[in-house]
Amino acid sequence: MFGPPGSGKGTQSVTLAEKYNCLHLSTGDMLRAELAAGTELGKRMEKIMAAGELVPDDVVIAMIANKIDSTRGKAGFIFDGFPRTVEQAVALQNMLKERNMKIDQMLVLEVSDVELTDRMKKRALISGRADDADPAVINNRIEVYRSKTAPVIEFGRKEGVHHNINGMGTVEEIFRRLCDQIDRII
Numbered sequence: 001m002f003g004p005p006g007s008g009k010g011t012q013s014v015t016l017a018e019k020y021n022c023l024h025l026s027t028g029d030m031l032r033a034e035l036a037a038g039t040e041l042g043k044r045m046e047k048i049m050a051a052g053e054l055v056p057d058d059v060v061i062a063m064i065a066n067k068i069d070s071t072r073g074k075a076g077f078i079f080d081g082f083p084r085t086v087e088q089a090v091a092l093q094n095m096l097k098e099r100n101m102k103i104d105q106m107l108v109l110e111v112s113d114v115e116l117t118d119r120m121k122k123r124a125l126i127s128g129r130a131d132d133a134d135p136a137v138i139n140n141r142i143e144v145y146r147s148k149t150a151p152v153i154e155f156g157r158k159e160g161v162h163h164n165i166n167g168m169g170t171v172e173e174i175f176r177r178l179c180d181q182i183d184r185i186i
């Protein structure tokens with residue numbers, strides 16, 4: 001599940017994972033769990049995340065590798081917020097190849113900047129997330145997405161797995177669009 005911050009990746013991944021019996025792997029959730037538990041890793045990542053920057057590739061790659069190997073009994077994975085750089089995309093592809101798996105689809109949620117900002121501001125009221133509270137950090141996250149994460153779309157195109165999904169509308173409308181696309185390959 002791919003898209004800019006606030007595009008609905010986390011929102012949609014939870015229900016898609018239930019419907020398709022997949023494991024939902026969100027690097028954002030994993031990092032926030034480290035923060036909440038006050039681990040060494042969490043402490044090192046806190047400032048980076050609060051500024052809306054990306055944490056180092058090796059950190060998230062190790063987290064994902066760990067999860068892939070410790071999971072059984074699921075039909076597959078929904079990666080949410082990962083990969084976020086071309087380096088992460090290559091690492092994911094290699095990890096999967098080594099285990100006789102592959103990326104089936106890369107679903108790219110398309111949402112206007114105005115709507116993204118609006119959603120994150122609203123979430124700030126309930127989430128307590130430092131990266132949602134400050135408009136300058138929200139803008140930086142969108143900027144980081146454009147410069148470091150959007151190039152992954154080209155990777156997906158070359159691999160023939162990329163699909164754009166209209167991410168504007170109600171959560172239910174977008175869910176149906178995503179299911180229509182997923183159902184084409186299963």
Ligand code: B4P
Binds near residue numbers: 085
């Ligand atoms: P994430 O946790 O991935 O944060 P996000 O992109 O802002 O969340 P998401 O996009 O899932 O939220 P959603 O749209 O569902 O990352 C946080 C930080 O962790 C990053 O900035 C980075 O520092 C670090 N990080 C994570 N992964 C990394 C990686 N791979 N490499 C390096 N660093 C990494 O929801 C947004 C809001 O919109 C919600 O309140 C939701 O309720 C609402 N919403 C959703 N759909 C809606 C709709 N259709 N209409 C109205 N509201 C909607």
